[in-house]
Amino acid sequence: MIEHKSYILNENVAPVIQLTFYSSSTMSTPIKLSSRADCESFLEKFDTLLLDCDGVLWHEDTVLPGIKEALSLLRQKGKRLIFVTNNSTKSRAAYFAKFKRLNIDANESEIFGSSYVSAYYLKNILNFPKDKKVYVIGESGITEELHLAGIRFCGSSDDDDYEFNFNKIDFDPEVGAVVCGFDTHLNYKKLAKAFRYLNTNPDCIFLLTNGDTTYPANGTIYPGTGSLVAPLIKALNRDPDYVMGKPNKPMLDCIIKKFHLDAERTCMIGDRLDTDIQFGINGKFKTLLVLTGVSKEQEILVENAPIIPDYYLTSLGDLAELCE
Amino acid sequence: MIEHKSYILNENVAPVIQLTFYSSSTMSTPIKLSSRADCESFLEKFDTLLLDCDGVLWHEDTVLPGIKEALSLLRQKGKRLIFVTNNSTKSRAAYFAKFKRLNIDANESEIFGSSYVSAYYLKNILNFPKDKKVYVIGESGITEELHLAGIRFCGSSDDDDYEFNFNKIDFDPEVGAVVCGFDTHLNYKKLAKAFRYLNTNPDCIFLLTNGDTTYPANGTIYPGTGSLVAPLIKALNRDPDYVMGKPNKPMLDCIIKKFHLDAERTCMIGDRLDTDIQFGINGKFKTLLVLTGVSKEQEILVENAPIIPDYYLTSLGDLAELCE
Structure with a gap:
């Protein structure tokens, strides 16, 4: 694992906290989950899934196709779900209300917002x-x-x-x-x-x-x-x-402290390489990129891509369909 | 004269226009104007004086001591005055009204604001x-x-x-x-x-x-x-x-184009080294720092000071008093 120092926000001023950013655990090509066998093999490896919300579960107020089925599958298989979002406009209670309004099964204690x-x-x-x-x-x-x-x-x-x-x-x-x-x-x-x-x-x-x-x-x-x-x-x-927010350490410390996560049995799922996937890498978790949000497939397949997930999937909603 | 490239505002992105910033014309100690002879020798060298406003003529709505007398002296000696300000909140007409309100003699065509x-x-x-x-x-x-x-x-x-x-x-x-x-x-x-x-x-x-x-x-x-x-x-x-504003080239181009200045017979007077004095240096004018605003005497007297004016004076208001 290659370790290198990185700064946040403004390269011209030394930050009070210097973050240690880690590069991807392997520099090999990420594994695309595209069959039932791929998905089952993936799911067997993890007890806890950290999930970004916007771009993964929904776009603003529209739930993405297959999400309810995918989350239901994960719960059926006994996975612990933690929803991790950088959006500070809502409290945990307000996020919980949004999950309810969108008819997505969740518990308030599973929600980690930057606020x-x-x-x-x-x-x-x-x-x-x-x-x-x-x-x-x-x-x-x-x-x-x-x-x-x-x-x-x-x-x-x-x-x-x-x-x-x-x-x-x-x-x-x-x-x-x-x-x-x-x-x-x-x-x-x-x-x-x-x-x-x-x-x-x-x-x-x-x-x-x-x-x-x-x-x-x-x-x-x-x-x-x-x-x-x-x-x-x-x-x-x-x-x-x-x-606080992804990919930085405070949110990581807070989640690890609260849930006593086993990093090897945890996977971070998100749509952004520079926040979600980097966050997973910093936490020494495995990582899964979904292509329903900001980052595109070509960004992880080019030579010398700076941030590479372990796995990627067209859409989280595909998980249930592939496992049917 | 040492020439070096410099960037504006954000060092992380290459600007569309790269500015050429010039270092001070000499790296020697600036001359402090502290006697009648100093001031008369200074005034003989210039036909045109470019003057910053806030910190030189006034602080917000308070005219600094001796300013009216100093400007009157400059006009008596036939100097052309041009008021150069980075503050964009006022039009030239509104600035002219402020000069009138503060009872400072000026002409609207002498005022160059960034707006x-x-x-x-x-x-x-x-x-x-x-x-x-x-x-x-x-x-x-x-x-x-x-x-x-x-x-x-x-x-x-x-x-x-x-x-x-x-x-x-x-x-x-x-x-x-x-x-x-x-x-x-x-x-x-x-x-x-x-x-x-x-x-x-x-x-x-x-x-x-x-x-x-x-x-x-x-x-x-x-x-x-x-x-x-x-x-x-x-x-x-x-x-x-x-x-647009000082120390950048657009304001300089605009003033030079309008007044056909002879750089050797022009002096920029201001209270800030990084805007006013740098502006004068960029225009190949001579420069005079006054100590009634942002920049302090120690900044120009330390070894390896990056920006050094040709002259300095405690206050522009002192000019009339010294010449009495």
């Missing part, structure tokens, strides 16, 4: 002090999880209004961390406040829910969390202290 | 087609100058509202350029629209009024234009095609 991980990490890993508050750029997913974790916060929808006057910015002296996630109500006021909290207090924690530079919506892409936070990184000349 | 230069550059250098529109992230300074140049536009205050829904974004098929300047009503909607225009059309011009990463306000700093545009650069993985 939940952010609150968990602040509380359990960083021991965020009770007399401090978090300033939030982000939506209700983050504030709901902070609330459940007993962490006080300000910002978020309280600063959605677009009125802005440099003379009338109210700063809260109790703020000890800035948490940034995806926010369709991002505005200059939020950026200005977050900048001031971080710029005037070098001890103020700068935590990002996930580093995805684009956000899938309406069948296309728009700027994502990793891009929305770029004004702060640029103006502060400072990288976030912690980035 | 004026953006409109001038689009019209006269890029020959922006009449059947296309500019999508504006920025304030009235930009839209007023575009209007005066006869260039059609959309965005700006029309998209100030913070309501946002991915299903209800209206795109204008006539947009052929995105111009970004400072905007205290920046919001996700504007970023999403600008991103889509640029991402779906590689021929769409991406023009930035100025690259300053911070904006001075209320006695402190906040994120500036060069930071506000970072989400687009990050999500697109594309640098702006053109950056």
Whole structure:
């Protein structure tokens, strides 16, 4: 296994946490699951399957073909399922409601979103002090999880209004961390406040829910969390202290801690090489790429592809069909 | 003179225009103007003085001590004055009104703001087609100058509202350029629209009024234009095609073209080494740093200082006093 250092988000500033990214476990061609025998052999190898959601289970509000049958098959075979998503806009409860609405069988405890991980990490890993508050750029997913974790916060929808006057910015002296996630109500006021909290207090924690530079919506892409936070990184000349989401370590630590996973019997299933598959490789899990989302077959079959999954499959929905 | 290539804004993506930045004309210690003889010798050398505004003439709405007397002295001695500012929030007319309000003698034709230069550059250098529109992230300074140049536009205050829904974004098929300047009503909607225009059309011009990463306000700093545009650069993985403001070439080209300056008889006066003084060096002008703004004396006196002015002065206001 080749090990090499890599940086996150901004190559020009040394991050507080240097991540160790691992390259693919073998540099050989990935195995395409295309027959009943392939699928059965694959399923025998694993007890736990980590599944990305958007691009694997659904596209926004549309469940992909065969997904219900595939998940049902996996549960019948006694596999433990954990849903791992970088999208910070929903709390675990709100994700659970989405699973129910889409008629996909799931349990709230199986859902790991970057908003939940952010609150968990602040509380359990960083021991965020009770007399401090978090300033939030982000939506209700983050504030709901902070609330459940007993962490006080300000910002978020309280600063959605677009009125802005440099003379009338109210700063809260109790703020000890800035948490940034995806926010369709991002505005200059939020950026200005977050900048001031971080710029005037070098001890103020700068935590990002996930580093995805684009956000899938309406069948296309728009700027994502990793891009929305770029004004702060640029103006502060400072990288976030912690980035939670795939492929980074905090989400991995959180999942491993909670589920005591046996890496050799775990497979990460996702549609993105740079987040999902890299996350699986970092966790020393096996990996399965599905072609229903961002990454394409040609990206893993070219010579010297930087990230290669162990397995790939046209669609997760094919699993049930192939095993019929 | 040592010549070296440098990049703007984002070192990770090759810019469309590679700028040639020049190092200081001599690497010797800058001359401090501290006596009547120093000042008279300095003034004899120049016909034209380019002056930055904020940090040189005023701080926001407060005129610095001695400025009116200093400018009056310069005019008495027959010097041509040109006011050069990176702030895009005001048109030339609005800047002229500010000079009048602060009781500083000036002529509208002497004022060069980055919003004026953006409109001038689009019209006269890029020959922006009449059947296309500019999508504006920025304030009235930009839209007023575009209007005066006869260039059609959309965005700006029309998209100030913070309501946002991915299903209800209206795109204008006539947009052929995105111009970004400072905007205290920046919001996700504007970023999403600008991103889509640029991402779906590689021929769409991406023009930035100025690259300053911070904006001075209320006695402190906040994120500036060069930071506000970072989400687009990050999500697109594309640098702006053109950056107008100091120290970049477009503003220089525009001033030289309009005033037919004799570089040897021109001095750039400013408070920032990386914008004002670098701009003067790039134009092969002489340079004078004043210490009433961002850059400090120690920055130019340390060994191997990267940017050194030819002259420096505690305050431009001292000029009249020293010459009394």
